[in-house]
Structure formats: structure tokens, C-alpha cells
Amino acid sequence: MATKNKIALVTGGSRGLGKNMSIHLAKSGHDVILTYKSNQTEAEKVVAEIQTLGQKAAAFQLDTGNVKSFDAFLSTVAAHLEENTGSNKFDFLVNNAGIDRNSKIADTTEADFDELYDVHLKGVYFLTQKAVPFIADNGRIINLSSGLARFASPGYAAYAAMKGAIEVFTRYLAKEVGVRGITANVVAPGIIETDFTKAVFEHAPQVIQHISASTALGRTGVPDDIGGIVAFLCTEDARWITAQRIEASGGMYL
8 A cells, every 4th residue: 555645444345335435535545444244255346446446455354243353453454554554554444334133122132232232332432442543643533323313213223322322432532532633523324225225125115205205305315425425524624523423314304
């Protein structure tokens, strides 16, 4: 990776929103390190696409729900950076990786709750904790929340609760890392058409009609609606934005 380029680490960058964020960051002139949980083939396709844009990229396996793996992962990333840039630092951390577990409160199992917690709250908290020493001064941390932390949709109580916690965590994080010029912000997408929501949209097309009717801009979201926001927060123009929740839902449920 060229030393002159800033470097983003995007978790869950092999598909969906993470892929779109990675591409937008590359189009903005940044090199990208992305993680994948199991699908190395898809991750390598994203790496190849970033390289066609003239940026450097690499993909590493990471289960963001397994805190015990974080030290080894970051050591691998640091060694890669040292070898390719002469420094073990990167500039932007995007905590995007996520899973979906849809159930009403009465039906939520402890196993599903714990899995959501491990990926969406505990994993984000401790990966950030362990990554901060590797983030360059004046860097950026972007955490992903959800419109579901503002409005309620039955079936997402546990998921939304974790995202609400991330929003509070991000404000505290911004306070603590601000002394190094690092900003920390939340991007909260609305309902986006990705493989995350594919099953619902395919089997219940009326959901799309309902969402469109409930959204000020009159449609469901697509990944391109989100990637550019993440890329913007990594620009110098966004240096004075920190501890903020930026909802990108097209004005859903206003």
C-alpha cells in the first residue's frame, strides 16, 4: 500500500453495505483493508474491484463476534501495514459487520440474543478498544447503527437495543479519542435492499410498498445511499463532525 494514501479498515466488507462503503472509500482515493467472516471468494472480488480503481486493497478473515481473535487479527493487519507502508497505522475504522436475527420479544431465544450482542455490541466495543492504538492521529471511527434505534418495528427489539447502545458508546468514544484529533460518529441506515433484507423483500413485496409509502423520499434504500456518507465522514471536510448520529433513511417514519 502506498504510504501517501490513507487506509480504511472496513469490517464485513465483502458484501452489502460494507462492500459499497469499501468501493466508495476507494473512489475517494483511499486504500482499503476489509474483513470477511467466511466468504473469501467474495472478499477477493471486492479487493480486485478496488484495485481496478487504482487503490490498494487486502482482505483478512475475522469473526467480529469472537473477541479472543482480535489481538491476532490486529497483529496480522499491523504486520501487513508495516511491510507495505513502513508503519503499522491505519486511518479509518468502519465497524460495519453485522448479522440479522428477527424475532418478537416473546420468541427471542437467549442464543439469538447473545449472538446479536457479541457481534453488534461486545464485538464493536472491544475491536475498537484494541484498534485505537493502531489508528493514526486525526483518524476516523464510524460505527453503524440503524433507523430501528429511533422507530420501532416488531421483531427487532434485541437488534435495535444493541444499536441504541452503540450510539451511546460512540458519544463516549468521541470524548475519549478526541484528544488525538480522532472523530467518532454513527451512521444509521434505514431499510436497505441488501442480502440482509432480501428474503423479506422477495417473499413479501407489500413490505416494499409500505416502506416506500412511509418514507419521505418515496422508495426503499439501496447500498449506494450509504457508502458515500461513510466516505464523506472520512474526508477533511468532515473533521469538525464528531459524536453525531447521522440517519440515512430517506426520511422514514417522520
